[in-house]
Amino acid sequence: MSPTAPAAVRDRLRIAIQKSGRLGEPSRALLASCGLDFRESRDRLFCYGETLPIDLLLVRDDDIPGLLADGVCDLGIVGRNVLAEQAAGRAAEALPEVARELRTLGFGGCRLDIAVPDGWDWSGPAQLTGRRIATSYPHLVRQWLEGQGIAADVVLLSGSVEIAPRLGQADVICDLVSSGATLAANQLRPVLTLLQSEAVLAGPVRAFTDARAELMALLLRRMDGVLRLRDSRLLMFQTTREAVPALMKLLPDAEPPTVMQLDGQDTLALQTLCRGTMTWQRLEDLRQAGARGLMVLPVERTLA
Numbered sequence: 001m002s003p004t005a006p007a008a009v010r011d012r013l014r015i016a017i018q019k020s021g022r023l024g025e026p027s028r029a030l031l032a033s034c035g036l037d038f039r040e041s042r043d044r045l046f047c048y049g050e051t052l053p054i055d056l057l058l059v060r061d062d063d064i065p066g067l068l069a070d071g072v073c074d075l076g077i078v079g080r081n082v083l084a085e086q087a088a089g090r091a092a093e094a095l096p097e098v099a100r101e102l103r104t105l106g107f108g109g110c111r112l113d114i115a116v117p118d119g120w121d122w123s124g125p126a127q128l129t130g131r132r133i134a135t136s137y138p139h140l141v142r143q144w145l146e147g148q149g150i151a152a153d154v155v156l157l158s159g160s161v162e163i164a165p166r167l168g169q170a171d172v173i174c175d176l177v178s179s180g181a182t183l184a185a186n187q188l189r190p191v192l193t194l195l196q197s198e199a200v201l202a203g204p205v206r207a208f209t210d211a212r213a214e215l216m217a218l219l220l221r222r223m224d225g226v227l228r229l230r231d232s233r234l235l236m237f238q239t240t241r242e243a244v245p246a247l248m249k250l251l252p253d254a255e256p257p258t259v260m261q262l263d264g265q266d267t268l269a270l271q272t273l274c275r276g277t278m279t280w281q282r283l284e285d286l287r288q289a290g291a292r293g294l295m296v297l298p299v300e301r302t303l304a
């Protein structure tokens with residue numbers, strides 16, 4: 001799209017997600033739990049929103065920032081690493097930002113790390129001076145090097161980055177790390193993290209002025225409800241008034257409880273939404289502190 005082209009007015013919202021790969025399934029599951037369902041086209045590249053005017057584009061994750069920049073899609077679910085690489089590339093050319101993180105989604109967690117051969121005695125970033133760094137994230141690496149005031153060469157590879165030092169293509173690497181197994185298998189060791197990443201919902205820098213504004217607000221509201229409930233449980237129990245402060249101390253991850261008086265005496269019934277995992281140990285600790293009739297319930301949906 002040319003920079004002077006008028007913004008298209010649309011009455012349907014279009015979300016780009018990864019067609020397959022690590023983020024494909026969790027992205028679809030998240031949208032499904034927001035009440036969206038789709039009719040897939042024959043080529044499996046476009047999905048028409050059935051219940052709401054919200055459609056899906058199924059693409060390679062690397063293409064999502066560009067699709068957002070061109071206005072081909074309105075929202076995208078993509079790793080922060082991919083979005084940040086685009087932003088660093090645009091910043092290097094003094095281009096304005098075109099996409100921003102609207103929500104963090106809690107899956108696809110990984111780090112963008114510099115890793116050096118096992119045998120290296122790592123003394124700090126200055127050690128990279130004059131070295132060759134293999135990466136699929138050239139803009140992020142250059143931006144970081146510039147920030148550190150280090151002159152090093154960036155060797156661009158689109159995959160299998162970890163093998164570059166063994167092949168003599170580079171001295172060190174900068175790539176995604178999750179379990180660390182790929183680094184270990186290639187006799188490399190992570191020494192510093194450039195970026196903590198996870199899947200994010202990316203959207204436009206400026207708000208929509210057409211029907212998409214309302215659709216986006218609705219989707220975000222539902223998504224917030226879903227994200228808030230991940231790992232959350234409704235905890236119910238009875239106790240005495242005096243025991244409440246000690247019990248709430250054991251529940252730092254709980255929302256302010258709803259309290260009901262049960263009889264003319266001192267017995268209270270409490271219910272509260274807890275974000276952390278409710279293990280047997282936690283229940284036993286609560287019992288010890290005066291809670292009785294403890295009950296842990298799954299929560300299906302909330303709407304603020």
Ligand SMILES: Nc1ncnc2c1ncn2[C@@H]1O[C@H](COP(=O)(O)OP(=O)(O)OP(=O)(O)O)[C@@H](O)[C@H]1O
Binds near residue numbers: 061
């Ligand atoms: N080892 C990992 N553990 C967890 N998350 C990861 C890992 N590697 C990558 N990711 C995250 O998942 C995203 C997608 O990774 P994936 O490997 O599916 O991408 P891809 O091979 O580039 O796929 P595509 O075919 O869509 O281009 C990455 O951009 C990153 O945010």
Ligand SMILES: O=P(O)(O)OC[C@H]1O[C@H](OP(=O)(O)OP(=O)(O)O)[C@H](O)[C@@H]1O
Binds near residue numbers: 182
């Ligand atoms: O720390 P780990 O758990 O080993 O994960 C890290 C690896 O995962 C990703 O590669 P992927 O498996 O997607 O292969 P690819 O880079 O060849 O696509 C990433 O590029 C690393 O190579």
Ligand SMILES: [Mg+2]
Binds near residue numbers: 062
């Ligand atoms: Mg990709």
